[in-house]
Amino acid sequence: MRILIVAEHFGGKLNPATAKCVSCASKIGADIDIAVLAADSAAVAEQAAQLAGVKKVLKVDHPANAEPLAAVQAPQIAALAANYTHVFGPSTTFGKDLMPRVAALLGVGQLSDVMSVEAPYRFRRPIYAGNAIITVDAPQSAKLVATVRVASFQGVDASGSAAVEAAAVASEIPAHTRFISRSAAATGRPDLQTAARVVSGGRAVGSAENFKIIYSLADKLKAGVGASRAAVDAGYAPNELQVGQTGKIIAPELYIAIGISGAIQHLTGIKDARTIVAINKDAEAPIFEIADIGLVGDLFTILPELEKALG
Ligand SMILES: Cc1cc2nc3c(=O)[nH]c(=O)nc-3n(C[C@H](O)[C@H](O)[C@H](O)COP(=O)(O)OP(=O)(O)OC[C@H]3O[C@@H](n4cnc5c(N)ncnc54)[C@H](O)[C@@H]3O)c2cc1C
Numbered sequence: 095m096r097i098l099i100v101a102e103h104f105g106g107k108l109n110p111a112t113a114k115c116v117s118c119a120s121k122i123g124a125d126i127d128i129a130v131l132a133a134d135s136a137a138v139a140e141q142a143a144q145l146a147g148v149k150k151v152l153k154v155d156h157p158a159n160a161e162p163l164a165a166v167q168a169p170q171i172a173a174l175a176a177n178y179t180h181v182f183g184p185s186t187t188f189g190k191d192l193m194p195r196v197a198a199l200l201g202v203g204q205l206s207d208v209m210s211v212e213a214p215y216r217f218r219r220p221i222y223a224g225n226a227i228i229t230v231d232a233p234q235s236a237k238l239v240a241t242v243r244v245a246s247f248q249g250v251d252a253s254g255s256a257a258v259e260a261a262a263v264a265s266e267i268p269a270h271t272r273f274i275s276r277s278a279a280a281t282g283r284p285d286l287q288t289a290a291r292v293v294s295g296g297r298a299v300g301s302a303e304n305f306k307i308i309y310s311l312a313d314k315l316k317a318g319v320g321a322s323r324a325a326v327d328a329g330y331a332p333n334e335l336q337v338g339q340t341g342k343i344i345a346p347e348l349y350i351a352i353g354i355s356g357a358i359q360h361l362t363g364i365k366d367a368r369t370i371v372a373i374n375k376d377a378e379a380p381i382f383e384i385a386d387i388g389l390v391g392d393l394f395t396i397l398p399e400l401e402k403a404l405g
Contacts (some may be wrong), residue, residue, distance in 0.1 A: 113249030298353025356381025
């Protein structure tokens with residue numbers, strides 16, 4: 095058995111999600127290779143080669159790979175997949191965009207959100223917004239394309255020394271999808287999906303202007319910022335900050351939910367958080383059922399006090 099993992103990276107840095115995919119793959123007991131697609135993959139390939147348990151890193155350098163466009167990368171991954179039994183990517187925005195295309199090109203279904211490995215073709219994954227877990231038997235006769243639920247795995251350490259080699263990919267690069275521009279605010283804050291601490295605001299924050307108090311507390315705690323869907327839909331926070339079933343699934347050490355009721359779809363995104371603190375004026379709010387620490391009160395009173403205490 096051989097497993098190919100698609101590396102997620104940005105700005106010359108390997109995303110920690112890749113080490114988590116390796117961790118998942120290592121439970122299968124197969125050879126693990128990583129593919130790094132980039133315009134110049136040297137720096138990322140070097141980081142990938144250090145991941146414990148990886149046998150080989152395949153560098154796929156092409157000017158078209160300068161930006162991670164799923165439409166451009168998928169045919170290349172599908173071509174590389176010829177030598178593998180399993181192809182894994184992270185269940186992040188990157189992986190959720192790319193892997194279904196890879197599966198479609200290979201003519202197989204995708205197994206999404208692997209949370210544990212029972213056997214090489216038997217996995218567990220969440221369904222019904224994380225309210226139930228099913229065991230899935232994938233057909234052994236087909237290539238297995240899967241996304242790995244990164245919140246379920248600790249990344250492997252960087253004690254490895256895999257071989258790095260350039261891979262020739264025999265696939266046409268589509269010209270129908272081009273990179274035009276990237277518009278993402280450079281916040282300087284930790285990335286929501288990998289931050290050790292996250293401060294999230296909900297509908298109760300009330301406006302984009304008020305959301306500054308969430309950013310301010312996050313900065314004091316060197317935390318990433320998240321938001322409920324209600325806060326995103328109301329325009330208080332940008333879309334990429336949404337936490338939950340249709341947002342990001344995160345597993346920080348500390349999650350602070352401010353003015354968030356704790357709807358099931360939101361809780362799906364924070365199930366694996368180590369410590370959850372909730373601030374809500376309604377003592378009956380469902381968020382308190384899963385919170386480790388609950389503060390009942392008005393966020394506009396509690397937050398300034400918290401900030402003062404933090405100095
Ligand atoms: C298919 C589907 C997918 C969804 N995906 C997601 C998702 O990914 N993420 C997500 O978050 N939601 C998702 N939702 C929406 C979800 O059901 C809830 O509507 C949403 O999470 C509610 O957001 P909220 O907690 O901010 O708002 P509300 O439910 O309105 O809660 C606001 C909370 O703030 C409290 N409050 C009010 N004023 C104050 C104050 N001054 N101080 C302190 N507390 C105060 C209230 O007591 C209340 O508990 C999804 C829904 C569907 C149907």
